[in-house]
Amino acid sequence: MSEENKEPESERPEEQPDMQPEMDISTGILTIEKAPGRRKCPKCGNDNKNMIKESIDKENIIMDYPRVYGKKYLCGECGTVWREK
Numbered sequence: 490m491s492e493e494n495k496e497p498e499s500e501r502p503e504e505q506p507d508m509q510p511e512m513d514i515s516t517g518i519l520t521i522e523k524a525p526g527r528r529k530c531p532k533c534g535n536d537n538k539n540m541i542k543e544s545i546d547k548e549n550i551i552m553d554y555p556r557v558y559g560k561k562y563l564c565g566e567c568g569t570v571w572r573e574k
């Protein structure tokens with residue numbers, strides 16, 4: 490009798506990849522890590538800033554006083570809306 494069928498116990502690091510976009514289920518808005526360089530669409534990769542519309546995101550209050558809102562971006566190519574952290 491051999492016991493070679495033991496499953497290898499691999500170590501599972503508890504790290505979570507931080508770069509993955511998170512989807513806000515209630516709003517459908519993606520939140521991505523702010524990337525250096527050009528802003529680009531997390532979905533289609535469009536980085537033409539004329540095709541990316543920036544707007545104030547009133548649901549995303551960054552600071553209460555003075556009141557500062559976050560921004561959200563709309564891709565003119567694919568219609569994706571996202572936020573940056």
Ligand SMILES: [Zn+2]
Nearest residue numbers: 530533564567
């Ligand atoms: Zn896009």
